[in-house]
Amino acid sequence: MDFINTIVCFIFPMISFCQENAVGESIKYTNCGPDTLKNVDMSPCPVQPxxxxxxTNATVTIDFTxxxxxxxxxTKVYGIVAGIPIPYQLPKSNGCKGCNLNCPLITGSHRYINVFPVLQSYPEIRIAVxxxxxxxxxxxxxxxxxxxxIEA
Known part of the structure; x- marks a missing residue:
């Protein structure tokens, strides 16, 4: 079933089902917090960086406990430029609203999904997030x- 969902979302990315059941590519990341992360998917991200x-829009899907x-x-997001974290305000920073989580969360596994815009005003840059x-x-x-x- 996940394969079918992936194909449908790839062909018709504007369907709301795709945002609610986002399927991306697992990325390599550095954990900088508690040992709660199980997987991070980013879409589109066929290769890293x-x-x-x-x-366009990008989607992050995070499985955590x-x-x-x-x-x-x-949600707090920073672009790290020359070692300095620069805050980036997401349109959906409240993880309990519109990010696939129903608060209060109970002990266990959860899936967070956030779709965010890559604005035309952003500079073309390569950074750590x-x-x-x-x-x-x-x-x-x-x-x-x-x-x-970020590219044009």
Whole structure:
């Protein structure tokens, strides 16, 4: 069934089913937080560094676990330029709304999905991206860093 979902989403990427059941390519990343990450998929990202084109959308799908009840989740994303993390405000930074999570989260496995735009105004650049989910107390639920580039 996952193969069929992948084909349908590839051919018809605007179908809302594809955003809710996003299937991407597993990426290599560096874990910078607790040992809760199980898998990170990025789409489109057939090879790394992930190359995102201006005027398109990208999708991140994160499989992770939590060992506690979580009442709120905030997504924090940074572009690391010359070693300095520059915050990037996602349109959907509330992980409990529109990211496939139903808060409060219970102990166990979860899948977070976020579709975000690659704006025309972004510079063409190759950088490392730091992606974090934090709980209602600003405690890190997960963190990873991966390479990406933006092209026209």
């Amino acid at each position: 992930c190359t995102f084109h201006k005027g 939590t060992d506690k009840q979580v009442f709120g989740i905030t 730091k992606w974090e989910l934090v709980d209602e107390n600003n405690e890190q639920l997960l963190c990873f860093v991966f390479p990406m580039q």
